[in-house]
Amino acid sequence: MKMKNISTCIFLLLILPLAGKGQQAFNQQKRIKGPRLGVDVSGVVWQYMQPDQLSLAGWADYEIMPALYAIAEGGRLKVNRAQDRFTYQSTGYYGKIGADYNFLQQKLEALAQYDMIYGGLRFGGARFSHQAQNITLQNEYWGNYQIDPLPEYSMQAFWTELVAGIRVEVLKNLFLGWSVRGQVMLSKKKDPRMDTWKIPGFGNPRNGTSLSFTYSISYRIPLIKVPAGKSLFDQE
Numbered sequence: 001m002k003m004k005n006i007s008t009c010i011f012l013l014l015i016l017p018l019a020g021k022g023q024q025a026f027n028q029q030k031r032i033k034g035p036r037l038g039v040d041v042s043g044v045v046w047q048y049m050q051p052d053q054l055s056l057a058g059w060a061d062y063e064i065m066p067a068l069y070a071i072a073e074g075g076r077l078k079v080n081r082a083q084d085r086f087t088y089q090s091t092g093y094y095g096k097i098g099a100d101y102n103f104l105q106q107k108l109e110a111l112a113q114y115d116m117i118y119g120g121l122r123f124g125g126a127r128f129s130h131q132a133q134n135i136t137l138q139n140e141y142w143g144n145y146q147i148d149p150l151p152e153y154s155m156q157a158f159w160t161e162l163v164a165g166i167r168v169e170v171l172k173n174l175f176l177g178w179s180v181r182g183q184v185m186l187s188k189k190k191d192p193r194m195d196t197w198k199i200p201g202f203g204n205p206r207n208g209t210s211l212s213f214t215y216s217i218s219y220r221i222p223l224i225k226v227p228a229g230k231s232l233f234d235q236e
Contacts, residue, residue: 180212
């Protein structure tokens with residue numbers, strides 16, 4: 001009888017860890033999916049360094065298949081520069097669409113694959129306008145004199161950009177991340193009277209290229225669960 005009890009205990013000691021691993025594997029078969037909504041807080045930080053501009057931006061992405069996320073972004077830029085020789089004002093909106101690829105997707109366990117080291121591509125467009133008042137021209141012979149204000153002029157621009165960044169799940173469904181972006185202008189309507197200081201979503205267009213940095217906070221809405229390693233379209 002004692003030998004039977006000992007054999008039963010040994011069997012239970014051996015089978016319980018396997019059962020636990022089986023339960024863990026079962027739990028890892030499901031993966032949370034849902035739209036992730038984020039805000040770019042770097043614009044607020046930049047306002048302290050350049051108080052004459054205010055940038056507001058947000059984005060949303062969705063994991064359409066393992067490692068691949070569709071993403072849309074949008075925002076607004078308002079500029080009010082008061083200088084000794086002029087006052088410049090600009091306002092406008094922009095939108096971007098594209099995709100990100102998570103290079104960590106195959107490196108992590110199924111339920112840890114929400115962390116990202118990613119690269120992406122965007123196509124962006126903006127509509128904006130600017131104007132200038134209190135324009136003073138300096139002349140050594142005739143002295144300084146003011147010219148008529150330059151009324152509002154509307155423009156648009158289109159560009160493409162490459163993105164590289166990191167996004168980490170610090171709490172369940174809550175993410176922090178940053179990205180570096182290199183933009184290349186595709187087409188832009190130019191004001192023949194004066195140069196544009198900054199294009200919403202792009203930056204300074206002087207050289208046709210721009211480099212920017214973003215820092216974001218985002219939250220994923222946990223709508224559904226799908227088998228790990230499968231896309232939304234693979235559901236039964």
